Structures are given as C-alpha cells and as structure tokens.
Amino acid sequence: MAPAAELAAMRRALELAARGPTHGPNPRVGCVILAPDGTTLAEGYHHGAGSPHAEVAALQALTTSAAGATAIVTLEPCNHTGRTGPCSRALLAAGVTRVVVATPDPNPHxxxxxxxxxxxGVDVEVGLLGEESRALNERWATAVGRGGPWVTWKWASTLDGRSAAADGSSRWITSAPARADVHRLRAEHDAVLIGTGTALTDDPSLTVRRDGVVRGPQPLRVVAGLRDLPPGARLLDGDADLLHVRTRDPHVVLAELAAREVRTVLLEGGPALAAAFLAAGLVDEVVCYLAPALLGAGPAAVGDLGIRGMPDIARLRTTSVDLVGDDVRIVARPLGRDVPPQFQPSQTSHELQEAFGVHRDR
Incomplete structure (x- = not known):
C-alpha cells in the first residue's frame, strides 16, 4: 500500500481521536481501517470509559470483511480484558493483516x-505521527507513567499580582469570558481541587456551568485539609460528587485520587495550597488569567515558596498567550516539563470553547 494512504489515514485517526473526551481514565484513540488498495473501509474512535475502544468501534462500522485489511491506530491496541475485551484479539479475529500504530501504550496493564x-503473523509498524499522538494524550500518558494525576494550577490575579482585595473579596477579578473559560478548563479535568481555607472563605460550588446552569458531566470536587465543611456549604449541594481528603500533604491527596483513576486535576486552591504543590514539584502546567486591574493590597496568588534570592527563582516556560475578553490568559510550565508539539486541529478544544462562549482574540 502507498505510504501516503497510511499517512492520510493516521491524520484522520488523530482527528477522530480528538473527538473523544478530554478527561477520564482512558486515552483518546482513533482508528481507520483500510482496504488493500488504500481505500477506507471504516473508522471509529473511543467515546469514553465503558464504550468500545477505537479498533472495535471501527470494526463494528464495517460493511464488508476486514480480511487482509490494514488498521491505522493512534495508540497500541490493548491486550487485556477490562471494561471491554482486548483489541488485539478483535483485530486478529477480523482477519486484519497489517497494523500501523502511532505510539506504544505506556500503561503496563x-x-x-x-x-x-x-x-x-500480523505486520506491525510503530511510530507514524508518534509525536502528534503523544501530544494528544499527554496528560493521560503522564499520569499513567508516573502513577499520579496531571496537575494544572489555575489562578487569576490583577496586574499587581493580587488574587483578592485586602478584605478578602475576589468576585470578580476577571471578566465574564475568562470565567467561562475556567468552566471549560473544569470540563477538561477529572477533578477540581481546593483547600479547606478556600472552601470556608469563598464557599465555591466548583461545578461546570454554562450560562449559570450546571450542565454536562461534572468533575469530582476535592477538598484537602483537616477542617470540617459547614452543613450549608455549596460543595454539599449534590450537583457533583465530593471527596474530602483530610490531609495537608499534596502527595497523599494525589495518591488518593490516583486510586480512584483520576488522571487530571485542576488546582483552584488558594495561595497556601498552591505553594505546597509547587514546592513539592507536583504542578505540571499553570494557567493564569491576568486582569488589567490594580488592587495595591491583598493576598498574592501563591504563598511562600521558600525562595530568598533571585538565584532560586522558580521560572516557567510560556507556551501560549491569548486575550480572553479583556484579560490575558497565560499558559506556562515549570522548567523541566517538556512541551510537545501541538496537535492540530484540536477539535474537541474548539468545540468546548464555542460551547462555553469563549472567543479568543490574538
């Protein structure tokens, strides 16, 4: 078969994979099945935990035999029985004779x-558009590889670095479009994490809302800390599940979440919790919403990191800068965190932005 046909099919498989959920215990995977002459017989992608894997979805979409066909898959076909059966055996049973895989599966199970x-006896090739495949599932692969969730720290501040006013009030530092973008971020993560201090001071709901209404699958709401929540707290409203981890240790919190198959966490806590995660080296990405406003006093976005001189400054690498409403959204990573190439188009991300009414100006 001409390599061009397989390359085009892998690009299509990546586009299909990007339609899958951006969160959950499973990766986003796409599959295209080609006839021996290079024409497309069927395609499919994984819709989320418990649904057919991409290979099985493609096989189910066939209207003819797959005998002698080639399967183009963005991730190594699984070889175990979990919520579904092994895709490797499904491909064998269908008579597929060649499989092109973008990347091996980092999950040993x-x-x-x-x-x-x-x-x-199946002819297997590995590596076609591997970098693009790794970028698509970076958060998931990182979490699986190290046995703990990917952590995104989200915060908002004024130009002078204040996350709240001197009296503790913080609603609203940023514009409505920026707040809508935060709901998009929540929808992309398995869990949203705050400390008991934020829970008691701000009484947040931490739900995913569109136009003020709780909609769609909700991330797990997580509170870390020793203090009890008051009976009337919004976190107890039943709109989403709540987990109270009674510890101040970030490692213990993430271990508890890993045991629940949480792969991604959005850290929305206050300065103390943010400092604890940063000092422990547990922040993978930072999303900052910077409002064109000044307060002059009030708490900073992050607490004491133990830095006493410029040689120890915690520097980050900027990966994107966008205008969201009147605010600037900066995405950055601590130095040492690799930045993979962007997979384009990120259809799911674009759809989420449109759903939450977020429009970016460059």
Whole structure:
C-alpha cells in the first residue's frame, strides 16, 4: 500500500481521536481501517470509559470483511480484558493483516498488543505521527507513567499580582469570558481541587456551568485539609460528587485520587495550597488569567515558596498567550516539563470553547 494512504489515514485517526473526551481514565484513540488498495473501509474512535475502544468501534462500522485489511491506530491496541475485551484479539479475529500504530501504550496493564499481533503473523509498524499522538494524550500518558494525576494550577490575579482585595473579596477579578473559560478548563479535568481555607472563605460550588446552569458531566470536587465543611456549604449541594481528603500533604491527596483513576486535576486552591504543590514539584502546567486591574493590597496568588534570592527563582516556560475578553490568559510550565508539539486541529478544544462562549482574540 502507498505510504501516503497510511499517512492520510493516521491524520484522520488523530482527528477522530480528538473527538473523544478530554478527561477520564482512558486515552483518546482513533482508528481507520483500510482496504488493500488504500481505500477506507471504516473508522471509529473511543467515546469514553465503558464504550468500545477505537479498533472495535471501527470494526463494528464495517460493511464488508476486514480480511487482509490494514488498521491505522493512534495508540497500541490493548491486550487485556477490562471494561471491554482486548483489541488485539478483535483485530486478529477480523482477519486484519497489517497494523500501523502511532505510539506504544505506556500503561503496563493494557500494553502488549503489538507483541500479540506480531506473534500471530500480523505486520506491525510503530511510530507514524508518534509525536502528534503523544501530544494528544499527554496528560493521560503522564499520569499513567508516573502513577499520579496531571496537575494544572489555575489562578487569576490583577496586574499587581493580587488574587483578592485586602478584605478578602475576589468576585470578580476577571471578566465574564475568562470565567467561562475556567468552566471549560473544569470540563477538561477529572477533578477540581481546593483547600479547606478556600472552601470556608469563598464557599465555591466548583461545578461546570454554562450560562449559570450546571450542565454536562461534572468533575469530582476535592477538598484537602483537616477542617470540617459547614452543613450549608455549596460543595454539599449534590450537583457533583465530593471527596474530602483530610490531609495537608499534596502527595497523599494525589495518591488518593490516583486510586480512584483520576488522571487530571485542576488546582483552584488558594495561595497556601498552591505553594505546597509547587514546592513539592507536583504542578505540571499553570494557567493564569491576568486582569488589567490594580488592587495595591491583598493576598498574592501563591504563598511562600521558600525562595530568598533571585538565584532560586522558580521560572516557567510560556507556551501560549491569548486575550480572553479583556484579560490575558497565560499558559506556562515549570522548567523541566517538556512541551510537545501541538496537535492540530484540536477539535474537541474548539468545540468546548464555542460551547462555553469563549472567543479568543490574538
């Protein structure tokens, strides 16, 4: 088969994979099945935990036999039985004779599909558009690889670095479009995390809302700290699940979330919790909303990091800068965190931005 046909099919598979959920215990995967002459027989993608994997979805969409066909897959076919059966065996049973895989599966419990297929005489090629595939599932792969969730720290401040006024009030530092963008961020994560201090001071709901209405799947709401929540707290409203982890140790919090198959966490806590996660080296990405406003006094966005001189400054690498309403959204990463190439188009991200009414100006 001409390499051009397989390359085009892998690009299509990545586009399909991007339609899958941006959160959850499973990766986003797409699959295209090609006939021996390079024409497309079927395609599919994974819709989320419990639904058919991409390979099975594509096989189910077939209107003809897959005997002698080539499967183009963005991630190594799984080789274990979990919520669904192994995709490697499904491909073998369908008579597929060649499989092109973008990247191996970093999950040791699911990997092995390449070896299984090769062992049964299937021609397997690995690496086609591998960088793009890794970028698509970066958060998930990072969490699986290290056994703990990916952490995105979100914060908002004025130009002079204040996250609240001197009297503690913080509503609203940023514009309505920026706040809508935060709901988009929440929708992309498995859990939203704050400390008991923020829970008691701000009484947030931490739900995903559109036009003020709680809509769609909700992230797990997580509170870390020793103090009890008052009976009337919004976090107890039943709109989403709540987990109270009674510890101040960030490692313990993430271990508890990992045990619940939480792969991504949006850290929305106050200065003390942010400082604890940063000092522990547990922040993977920072999303800052900077409002064109000044307060002159009030708490800073992050607490004491133990830095006493410029040689120890905690520098970050900026990955994107956008206008969201009147505010500037800066996305950055602590130095040492690799930045993969952007996969384009990120259809799911674009759809989420439109759904939440977020329009970017460059």
């Amino acid at each position: 699911a990997a092995g599909g390449i070896a299984e297929l090769t062992g049964h």
